[in-house]
Amino acid sequence: MKITMIGTGYVGLVSGTCFAELGFETVCVDKNPQKIETLNNGGVPIFEPGLDELIKRQVEGKRLSFTTDVASAVQQADIVFIGVGTPTSADGMSTDLSYVESAAKDIAENLKGYTAVVVKSTVPVGTCRHVESIIRKANPKAEFNICSNPEFLREGSAIQDFLAPDRVVVGTDNPKSKALLQKLYSPLEKKGHSVLFTKIESSELIKYAANAFLATKISFINQIADLAEKVGADVSDIALGIGLDNRIGKKFLQAGPGYGGSCFPKDTKSLATTAKQFDCPITIVDAVIQANEDRKKAMAQRVSDAFNSKTSGKTIAVLGVAFKPNTDDMRDAPALDILPALIEMGFSLKAYDPEATEEAKKILKQSEITWCNTKEDALQNSDALLVLTEWDEFMALTPGVLEQYLNTKTVIDLRNIFNVEDMTQAGFTYISIGKKPHFPLKEINIKSCNN
Ligand code: UGA
Numbered sequence: 038m039k040i041t042m043i044g045t046g047y048v049g050l051v052s053g054t055c056f057a058e059l060g061f062e063t064v065c066v067d068k069n070p071q072k073i074e075t076l077n078n079g080g081v082p083i084f085e086p087g088l089d090e091l092i093k094r095q096v097e098g099k100r101l102s103f104t105t106d107v108a109s110a111v112q113q114a115d116i117v118f119i120g121v122g123t124p125t126s127a128d129g130m131s132t133d134l135s136y137v138e139s140a141a142k143d144i145a146e147n148l149k150g151y152t153a154v155v156v157k158s159t160v161p162v163g164t165c166r167h168v169e170s171i172i173r174k175a176n177p178k179a180e181f182n183i184c185s186n187p188e189f190l191r192e193g194s195a196i197q198d199f200l201a202p203d204r205v206v207v208g209t210d211n212p213k214s215k216a217l218l219q220k221l222y223s224p225l226e227k228k229g230h231s232v233l234f235t236k237i238e239s240s241e242l243i244k245y246a247a248n249a250f251l252a253t254k255i256s257f258i259n260q261i262a263d264l265a266e267k268v269g270a271d272v273s274d275i276a277l278g279i280g281l282d283n284r285i286g287k288k289f290l291q292a293g294p295g296y297g298g299s300c301f302p303k304d305t306k307s308l309a310t311t312a313k314q315f316d317c318p319i320t321i322v323d324a325v326i327q328a329n330e331d332r333k334k335a336m337a338q339r340v341s342d343a344f345n346s347k348t349s350g351k352t353i354a355v356l357g358v359a360f361k362p363n364t365d366d367m368r369d370a371p372a373l374d375i376l377p378a379l380i381e382m383g384f385s386l387k388a389y390d391p392e393a394t395e396e397a398k399k400i401l402k403q404s405e406i407t408w409c410n411t412k413e414d415a416l417q418n419s420d421a422l423l424v425l426t427e428w429d430e431f432m433a434l435t436p437g438v439l440e441q442y443l444n445t446k447t448v449i450d451l452r453n454i455f456n457v458e459d460m461t462q463a464g465f466t467y468i469s470i471g472k473k474p475h476f477p478l479k480e481i482n483i484k485s486c487n488n
Pocket of ligand 1: 188289292293294360
């Protein structure tokens with residue numbers, strides 16, 4: 038069985054490579070000749086741990102190849118995946134389907150023999166039917182069926198997520214394409230991973246519901262963290278205390294500066310827009326989107342508060358700018374809101390990220406930011422440390438090390454990577470998320486609750 042993947046972004050490249058790892062001959066297609074040249078020369082256009090070795094192994098094993106020739110790649114395939122980007126439209130709330138539509142046209146012109154056409158890109162419900170009609174219109178005689186197969190991998194752990202998924206979801210409406218997809222995912226099913234077949238519309242909506250639910254969990258714990266600070270509780274204990282209930286689960290309850298990345302911000306907005314279009318607003322998701330926007334503003338304010346708003350002439354060492362560790366992706370990273378807000382407040386910044394600096398420099402061009410090559414450079418003579426991303430290499434920093442570099446012992450830790458007791462015992466002003474080192478032991482006024 039031959040697989041063709043159109044699009045070599047995160048989803049396309051990782052999925053295509055992993056299909057090869059599962060034993061299927063896979064061709065990855067991209068219109069961008071530079072990307073294909075990089076891949077054919079052994080390079081990888083994205084940073085994803087382990088991907089370079091996996092690609093190398095599959096290319097050497099002749100199961101994986103890269104091309105710009107969409108015609109021959111589609112003609113020879115039993116299954117063609119659409120794995121192109123679906124960015125937010127210019128209106129900021131809906132999804133730009135132009136790359137999906139263009140891929141559909143390319144596929145239509147080149148289909149040969151029966152083919153399952155599978156949409157893997159994250160697309161609003163109804164898009165598979167739209168793709169089907171584009172292909173049908175362009176090539177009425179084509180023998181194909183449309184399927185939906187959303188991807189649930191996370192950046193930074195994409196290969197593991199693909200090869201050991203919690204579940205695979207496939208939306209089909211006929212036995213022929215279902216049989217092909219069953220065959221494709223049988224290696225994972227044999228290893229005990231669930232493969233769920235649903236209606237096409239259910240499959241499309243599962244993807245958005247999953248991301249919106251996870252984003253809700255994060256915004257929920259972020260707001261609980263704020264309350265914890267006010268009442269002298271500890272958000273990590275609360276996350277564990279609720280997470281040990283299997284109905285809630287421990288994952289995605291890490292309070293922080295707000296969620297970012299190429300998926301949660303985009304997909305929550307897209308789902309909210311779809312819901313409104315169908316006159317069925319999902320107000321919980323509207324609230325999550327708003328809470329996340331407010332959160333980033335509140336985080337910048339937290340830094341200013343640490344200096345009693347005396348920000349002028351102060352330099353902050355910013356450790357981490359990527360939206361999460363193990364990626365160089367800056368899309369919708371909280372840093373993109375927080376850093377400009379800090380500059381506006383009068384701070385100068387010395388920033389360091391192990392992988393995302395080059396990407397960040399393209400967007401954050403302010404002269405108030407000095408980009409550093411090491412964390413030590415960023416810390417040297419800065420007036421405070423601000424932790425924005427929880428990279429492993431920051432975990433090894435201790436109060437003793439920080440003291441050697443910083444002008445003043447002030448740390449604003451938006452990822453809770455340090456221990457409150459260690460920091461306060463070492464004499465640091467330590468501001469974290471959802472926990473306060475010295476909670477004033479005054480009685481909480483509960484009268485208002487009883488009235
Ligand atoms: C997310 C989903 O987790 C994947 O299942 C999905 O396939 C993917 O979107 C997608 O739709 O393509 P990803 O964006 O790579 O994956 O990153 P996550 O690990 O989910 O993190 C997203 C954001 O939430 C990050 O900014 C992270 O710092 C934040 N987060 C995550 C928290 O603030 N707290 C948590 O407990 C977890």
